[in-house]
Amino acid sequence: MHFPKLNYKATLIVSACLLAFGIGFGFFAFPKLLKKMVTGQINVAPGSTIRPLYEKAPFFIDFRVRLFNVTNKEEIIEGKKPKLQEIGPYFFEEWKEKFEMVDDDAEDTVTYHYRNKFIFRPDLSDGLTGDEIITMPHPLIMGMLMAVNVDKQAMLPTIEGVLKNLFHDPADAFYTGRVMDLLFDGVGVDCSSDDKTTIAICMSFDSNKALRKIDDQHYAFSLFGGTNYTDLGEFKVYRGKKNYRDLGRVISFNGETEMNAWDEDECNTYVGTDSTIFPAFMSKEEGIWAYEPSICRSLGASYRSKSKYNGLPVLVYEMDMGEDINIKQCFCRDEDNCPPKGTIDLFKCGGVPMIASLPHFYLADPKLLEGIDSGLNPTKEKHGISMLFEIMTGSPLKAAKRLQFSLEVKSIPQVEMVKNVPDVIFPLFWVEEGVSLGREFTDKMKNSLFLMIKIVKVVKWLCIVIGALGGILSGVMMVMSSQSNNKVTMPNGR
Known part of the structure; x- marks a missing residue:
């Protein structure tokens, strides 16, 4: 043949x-x-595909607030442990916007200011209207007392008189009133007294975002009202056109190339992006890092596993605040006073002994839970931080950023209204910023970039x-x- x-x-x-x-x-x-x-496509230089999205997101972020209602105020005043009842979530649309953007082509940077707009959605708040009455430590009264006790103890004999002037002779250091007044509408503060110490304290209110000026003698205090659609600061970041790995990386905030909150340079360095964008092709080992001005810290999430989201391959990242995030001494208030495991001491950041942590003290020192009689039940599903990233484009497809704010409360013998309160890290509220991109967005990725990858993959293996x-x-x-x-x-x- x-x-x-x-x-x-x-x-x-x-x-x-x-x-x-x-x-x-x-x-x-x-x-x-x-x-x-x-x-080549993922940068925020003028004319790029994602520049308009970077300037103003076409969708809102889910913003939920949960507060801790105190059910045994009189017992706490006498020294008993707090009994708490979580109320919420109060659901808000959070619209993020950048403005006054200035580009520098030589540096490949963009400088911008930013603001957030909050819109209350009672229809998504499980029947809550904001008119509910809540009791909790008054963030301003209790906060001022605790701040003076930390570093201005010489003022303790006069601080009670100042509080009587500002808040019309309060019976105690607790707030009982409408939820929405506390969150956005404002609780009245009267600066009409001619007392010199009161006047001196009121003069500092103009620079405090939590206090909205009504007239020359009156302010309104709220947790978020002062930050609603107001200028929250100036970021300068890399655009990522010359070096894609630098995309979004923070260079300066409010003109400063490093923070001044902490005692050493290594703690004052900006690490990561502005949290609204991330570089493409990040390695798993790098983690996800972003700078958050409100807590004067950069926080990072670590890779955990691979997964799928709406048919797209994603990497799962989680932030474990149970790890020693305060390993650097400069994050401590002083040499002998470091915050408990799983928490961040915000005193050097904001001048008030506030403590940030995951909600319900999840992954934090168990002793924090021991200080609360009831009302806290930490679980990973409800209180952990997780993010699903499409790593090729650096796109967060689903994320839940959660943070609890507590007040470090201590008894002060010189002040009648708090002379018997227990020493406790007292939870006030926690917030959750969440985003879940719908199929409209993920299908666009699947039908463009990932379709091309799939075709090439088929052709590759056929060949x-x-x-x-x-x-x-x-x-x-x-x-x-x-x-x-x-x-x-x-x-x-x-």
């Missing part, structure tokens, strides 16, 4: 080319081409399989053809 050698040689050559193309293009050339294409099979078949047939041509013909009659 005769096999045409030339056809098998040609098939072998074609098969080898297909195999080489499948391996070379699929495993080496295309990944480099894809990375160049993606990193490899066809090339390998064709090469093997051609080689076998060439061997068989060679054996046929070399076969010895036996003489007749033998």
Whole structure:
């Protein structure tokens, strides 16, 4: 039987080319081409695809607030442990916007101011209207008392008189009133007294975001009202056009290239992005880092696992505040006073002994829970921080950022209204910022970038399989053809 050698040689050559193309293009050339294409598009320079999205997100972030109602105020005043009742969530739309953007092409940077707009959604607040009456330590009265006790104890004999002037002779250091007054509408503060100490304290109110000036003698205190659609500061970040790995990385905030809240440079350094954008092709080991001005800290989340979200491959990151996030001494209030495990001491940041943690003291020192009689039940699902990232583009597809704010309460013998209160880290409220991109957004990614990847993947393996099979078949047939041509013909009659 005769096999045409030339056809098998040609098939072998074609098969080898297909195999080489499948391996070379699929495993080496295309990944480099894809990375160049993606990193070339993902930057926030003017004219880029994502610049408009970076300036103003086309969707709102879910903003939920839960507060801790005190059910045994009189007992706490006498020294008993707090009994708490969580109320919420109060649901708000949070719209993020950047403005006054100034680009520097030489530095590849953009400087901008930012603001958040909150819109209350009672229809998504489980029947809550904001008119509910709540009792908790008064953030301003109790906060001022505790702050004076930390570093201005010489004022303790006069601070009670100041509080009587500002709050019309309060009976205790607790707030009982409407939830929405405390959150946004404002609780009245009267600065009409001619007492010199009261006047001096009132003069500091103009720079406090929590206090909205009504007129020359009156202010309104609220937890979030002063930050609603107001200028929250100036960021300067890299645009990521020259170096994609720098995208969003913070260079300065309010003109300062480092913080001044902490005692050493290593704690004052900005680490990570402005939290609204992240670089493409981040490695798992890097983690997700962002700077948060409200707590004077950069916080990071670590890689945990792979998963899927709306059919897209994602990496799961979690922030474990149970790890020693205060390992650097400069995050401590002083040499002998470091915050409990799993918490952040905000005294150096805001001048009030507030403590940040995960909600319900999840992953924090168990002693914090021991200081509360009832009302806290930490679980990972409700109180942990997790983020799902599409790592190729650096896109957060689903995220839940949760943070609880508590007040460090201590008894002060010189002040009647708090002379018997227990020493406790007292939870006040916690917030949750959440985003879950719908299929409208994820389908666009699947139908563009990931569809192209899928097509290339199919073509790659087709080339490899066809090339390998064709090469093997051609080689076998060439061997068989060679054996046929070399076969010895036996003489007749033998």
